[in-house]
Amino acid sequence: MNYKSLFTPFKIGTMEVKNRIVMSPMGTNSARIDGTIAEDEIAYFEERAKGGTGMIIMGCQFLNPDLAQGSLEGVLQNTYVIPQLTTVVEACHRWGAKICCQISCGTGRNAFPNMYGEAPFSSSDTPSTYNPNMKCRPLSKEQIKDIMKQFKNSAKIAKDAGYDSIEVHAHAGYLVDQFMSSIWNTRTDEYGGSLENRMRFACEIVESIKSAVGKDIPVIFRIALDHLFEGGRTLEESMEIIKILEAAGVDALDIDAGCYERIDYIFPTAYLGDACMEYVCEEARKHVNIPIMNSGNHTPETAVRLIESGNADFVMFGRQLIADPETANKLMNEHAEDVRPCIRCNEECVGRIITRLSKISCAVNVQVCEEARFKIEEAKSKKNVVVVGGGPAGLEAARVAALEGHKVILFEKEGVVGGQLSAAATPKFKDQLKKLVKWYQVQLEKLGVDVRLNTAVDMNNPALEEADNIIVATGAKPIEVNIKGIDGSNVLNVIDAHKHKERIKGDHVVICGGGLSGCDSALELALEEGKKVTIVEMAEGIAKDVMYINLTSILVKIKEAGINVFTSSKVSEINEQGVVIEKADGTKENIAADTVITAFGMKKDSDLADKIREKYYNKTRIVGDSEKVGKVATAVRSGFYAGLSL
Known part of the structure; x- marks a missing residue:
C-alpha cells in the first residue's frame, strides 16, 4: 500500500503538524507524587517523537489532586512542574514533533474506587460508575468558578512549559461529559436543562484556556460522539454539540465513541475490529469546518483510507504507538513489514x-516506559545462542539476542513458528496475532537467525553442547481431564480445533471450558463458520481469566452470536450424541453435539526443558509457558529478559 497520504503537513489553527499521524492521549501512571512527570515518561514520549509521529497528545494532566481521582498523570497546579514539562516538550521538538497538553478537571463519576475516599464530584448527584450505591457530589456554582480559574492557571503553566497546543479532556463520560450529557446532568440552574445550558461548562473551559494562552496556541476538544448505550448521547445529538464547540473557539475535534458503560470502546478490544470508531467522522464532517482527528483500532491501512476519504484530517494511533514507536518512520520509508503490531490485548497498558x-x-514491547533501562545494545562479547521452541517467548529471545549481535539458532519442532500464538490467531478478530507471528518471521530473517523448522531437539543434540547459552521455550500443552468418553473420535482439544477446522464435523459444537480460549473458539465457530455453539463452564461465569474490559466485548459478541452458555455446570460424560452435563443442583442434561471441543486450560510442557537444564544447568534459562503458564505478554516479557541478559 502507498502510505504517502499520511505524510503531508496539515494545520490546526496556527500550528502546522508535519504529518497526519497523532499519538492518542493515554495515561502512563508514572508521574511522581508531587505532580511532576518522571524521567521514564519523558523518554517514552521522546521515543515516539523520534519515531516520526507528527503530534503527541500526552495523557491527561489534572487541575489539582482533589479533582483528579484517577491514575497519576501529572498535576498542573504549581509552577514547579514546568521544568520537567519543558524537558518533555523540547525532547519531542528535537525530532520535529508537535506536543499537546491534555488537561482534565477529573474523572467525576468514573473515578476508580481504589483512588478516592469521599464520593466523587460530578455535575449532579448521579450514581458512581463503579459503585452505583454511592451518589456523586454535585459541583456548586462557586466550585465551578474555581475550576475555571484553575483551567486558566493550568493552561498558563502549559504555555510556559512550551506546549504547542492544549486539549480539553471531555471524553468517555468524564466530568466535562457529565455536564454535557442529559443522562448525567440533572441540574436545574444555568448549567443544566437545555443543551445550551449543559454546554456552558465546556464552553467556559474553552474561554478560560483561550484567555490564558491567546490565539497562537490552538485548543482541541476530545469528545465521544456516540455513547453506545441506551440513554446515552447519540451521534445525531452530538452534531449540535460540535457546532456549539466550533462557535466557542475550539480549533479541532478529537472524536470517537464510547463511555464507561461501553468501556470496551474506551480501550477498544480485538473483538471490535479495525477502525471501529471511524464511522463518527463522516457525519461530523458535514457539520463543522475545523480539523477532525479520529482514533480507535486504526491500522496503517485504515489510516490511509480515512485520510483519503476526506472525513478526517488526522488519524490517531494509541496502543499501536506503544507497541512500535517507530511506526510512522517505518511507513514513511516503505518498511511496513517492520511495523510491530499492537495485539489489542489491553493486558500490559491499561x-x-x-x-x-x-x-x-x-505485551509485545517490553521497553515501554523503560526505554533507557532496557535499551538493546550490541554485545562486546558475541556468543553462540540456542533457542529451543518458536512460540512468543522463544521468538522474542531470539530476536533480542540477534539484535545484540549474537549468533542464534532457533529450533522449532512444528513446520511453522508461533506456537500457541499461531493457533489463537485463526479467528478474524485475532488477526493482529497473525500479524505478530509474521512480524517475528520477518525480523528473524532480517537478523540472520538460523530458524530450523520441523526439528525436534533432544538432550544429545550437538548444538546444545556447542552453545554458550541455551534458552528453552517449549511452551505448554492442554490439561488432560479424566472424563468418560474424552478419547472419542468426535472430541478435539481447543488447539487442534483452531488449527484443523476440517476436523470439526457437523453443525452443533459443544465447548467444554469457558475460559478465554474456549470463548474465542466459540466466537470463531459461531460468527465465522456458522456453527451452533454451546459453552459449558464449571465456574459461575465465563471468561473469568479475562480482564473486564475485554470481557465486556466477549459477552456482547456471545449474545450477538446466539451462543448457549451453561455456567456452574460440569461435564460428566462425552458420547457419540454429545455431552452430559451436571448442574449445580445435581440435575443432569444431555446437550447434542456433532463435535466436542475441550478447553480445560493449559499446563507447562517442561519435560525437555528440565532435562536440558539438568545437563547444562550453568548455561540454560527456561522461559515462557515452559516456566510458568501465562499469556502472550508474560511469554514475550520472559523471552525479552532472557535475550537482554546475555
Whole structure:
C-alpha cells in the first residue's frame, strides 16, 4: 500500500503538524507524587517523537489532586512542574514533533474506587460508575468558578512549559461529559436543562484556556460522539454539540465513541475490529469546518483510507504507538513489514494501571516506559545462542539476542513458528496475532537467525553442547481431564480445533471450558463458520481469566452470536450424541453435539526443558509457558529478559 497520504503537513489553527499521524492521549501512571512527570515518561514520549509521529497528545494532566481521582498523570497546579514539562516538550521538538497538553478537571463519576475516599464530584448527584450505591457530589456554582480559574492557571503553566497546543479532556463520560450529557446532568440552574445550558461548562473551559494562552496556541476538544448505550448521547445529538464547540473557539475535534458503560470502546478490544470508531467522522464532517482527528483500532491501512476519504484530517494511533514507536518512520520509508503490531490485548497498558496501579507497559514491547533501562545494545562479547521452541517467548529471545549481535539458532519442532500464538490467531478478530507471528518471521530473517523448522531437539543434540547459552521455550500443552468418553473420535482439544477446522464435523459444537480460549473458539465457530455453539463452564461465569474490559466485548459478541452458555455446570460424560452435563443442583442434561471441543486450560510442557537444564544447568534459562503458564505478554516479557541478559 502507498502510505504517502499520511505524510503531508496539515494545520490546526496556527500550528502546522508535519504529518497526519497523532499519538492518542493515554495515561502512563508514572508521574511522581508531587505532580511532576518522571524521567521514564519523558523518554517514552521522546521515543515516539523520534519515531516520526507528527503530534503527541500526552495523557491527561489534572487541575489539582482533589479533582483528579484517577491514575497519576501529572498535576498542573504549581509552577514547579514546568521544568520537567519543558524537558518533555523540547525532547519531542528535537525530532520535529508537535506536543499537546491534555488537561482534565477529573474523572467525576468514573473515578476508580481504589483512588478516592469521599464520593466523587460530578455535575449532579448521579450514581458512581463503579459503585452505583454511592451518589456523586454535585459541583456548586462557586466550585465551578474555581475550576475555571484553575483551567486558566493550568493552561498558563502549559504555555510556559512550551506546549504547542492544549486539549480539553471531555471524553468517555468524564466530568466535562457529565455536564454535557442529559443522562448525567440533572441540574436545574444555568448549567443544566437545555443543551445550551449543559454546554456552558465546556464552553467556559474553552474561554478560560483561550484567555490564558491567546490565539497562537490552538485548543482541541476530545469528545465521544456516540455513547453506545441506551440513554446515552447519540451521534445525531452530538452534531449540535460540535457546532456549539466550533462557535466557542475550539480549533479541532478529537472524536470517537464510547463511555464507561461501553468501556470496551474506551480501550477498544480485538473483538471490535479495525477502525471501529471511524464511522463518527463522516457525519461530523458535514457539520463543522475545523480539523477532525479520529482514533480507535486504526491500522496503517485504515489510516490511509480515512485520510483519503476526506472525513478526517488526522488519524490517531494509541496502543499501536506503544507497541512500535517507530511506526510512522517505518511507513514513511516503505518498511511496513517492520511495523510491530499492537495485539489489542489491553493486558500490559491499561490493564497494568487499572489492576495493579503500576505504570504502563506493553505485551509485545517490553521497553515501554523503560526505554533507557532496557535499551538493546550490541554485545562486546558475541556468543553462540540456542533457542529451543518458536512460540512468543522463544521468538522474542531470539530476536533480542540477534539484535545484540549474537549468533542464534532457533529450533522449532512444528513446520511453522508461533506456537500457541499461531493457533489463537485463526479467528478474524485475532488477526493482529497473525500479524505478530509474521512480524517475528520477518525480523528473524532480517537478523540472520538460523530458524530450523520441523526439528525436534533432544538432550544429545550437538548444538546444545556447542552453545554458550541455551534458552528453552517449549511452551505448554492442554490439561488432560479424566472424563468418560474424552478419547472419542468426535472430541478435539481447543488447539487442534483452531488449527484443523476440517476436523470439526457437523453443525452443533459443544465447548467444554469457558475460559478465554474456549470463548474465542466459540466466537470463531459461531460468527465465522456458522456453527451452533454451546459453552459449558464449571465456574459461575465465563471468561473469568479475562480482564473486564475485554470481557465486556466477549459477552456482547456471545449474545450477538446466539451462543448457549451453561455456567456452574460440569461435564460428566462425552458420547457419540454429545455431552452430559451436571448442574449445580445435581440435575443432569444431555446437550447434542456433532463435535466436542475441550478447553480445560493449559499446563507447562517442561519435560525437555528440565532435562536440558539438568545437563547444562550453568548455561540454560527456561522461559515462557515452559516456566510458568501465562499469556502472550508474560511469554514475550520472559523471552525479552532472557535475550537482554546475555
